[in-house]
Amino acid sequence: MSMAAPVQVADRPFLVQLDAFSGPLDLLLHLIREQEIDIADIPIGRIADQFLAAIHQLGLNEAADYLEMAAYLLRIKVAMLLPRPLGDDEWEDPRAELVRRLLEYEQIREIADWVSRQAGERSDRFARGLLPEAAELPPPPLLLDLQELLATAERLVEGLPGQVLHRVVPRPLDTEGATLRIRELLATRERFDLLELLGSAPTVTDVISCLIALLELARLGELIVSQDVPFGSVAITRAVAHEAH
């Protein structure tokens, strides 16, 4: 039988709210009790149809448990239709298992009700340390309007340091000045000492400026930088090639 086919409901249609049921057995029990059906003699055809009609509104996912039950009911319905051999004492009612399950479930329901009542009574007596849940936040300590809040947020965001990838520091290097000075010296002297060039009490940037200028001029072939002994003084000599130009 196709589940998608419209279901023919035997008697009046049964309108049931499915979320009100905790499962297929609950629904089944409801159908049986509502119509005051003898649980020992369930009209399985009618109940199966009503069951199918009731679960028709369900989506497939939530219906899985119900569909299983529906298939089970239809299996019983089919078994009931099979001819029963005459005088067969061994015949077992195909509904027997269903009845057993229903009664078992009903018993569990009764216990569940008892558990619920008992828990309800117990919840009227409080033990120490059962603090109320912080359902409500304490009132805000300050009153401020949205504009103020936004302005403050903006100010704070602006003040936030951005992620520093590279910090640029101004370097007051003066390689041009150093180059000029070296050329002046070279113009008058063929050879001089690095310390002479730096003069007395040079700053770090002076030293760096001079070194860069020296290296640059050496590259250009205007001078030769030499050191005769390790850690000795550095000599700067006018390049011969330069004179050739």
Add this chain to the structure above:
Amino acid sequence: MRSLTKLIEAALFAAARPVTIDELAGLDPEAGEHDVRAALDELRLAYDAGGHGIEVVELADGFQILTRRECAEAIAEARLVHRPRKLSAAALETLAIIAYRQPVGRADIEQIRGVQADGVLRMLQERGLIDVVGRGEGIGRPLLYGTTAAFLELLGLKDLSELPRLEELSVALKPPGEVR
């Protein structure tokens, strides 16, 4: 009031859970179970006779000081306490099955309720009402569940023997042992 009674009152007040007789006996090296019970009776009588808002209650294999039922409405109304959230029908049915069939596996619970039980079992375990108590035989050695002390506390029971006997139910079926 005897000194042991005073100590027990202090211990029950300080502990946020039911305290067992053994634990209470630890308050005084010379106190035996009999002395502890006598002291508990004295405390209970003192609270009852004095018209106190609290009482000594035996539950979950121990004793606890609880507020009296008639005070519940007022203190709940004043939001000084909150009642625990009610359990869903699915949770109650599952608890009922576990309470009577424990240790019981998920498959049996699903068979009885006709509904998948994963979600409910997880929720009950998170609330501490049930716990895994072992593993069954068969494929995959399924987890078996049982109720906890928190379950007894939830219902205000001394122990599981206070659950209604199956013969007392209107729908009497087979005793748990005989049902598959």
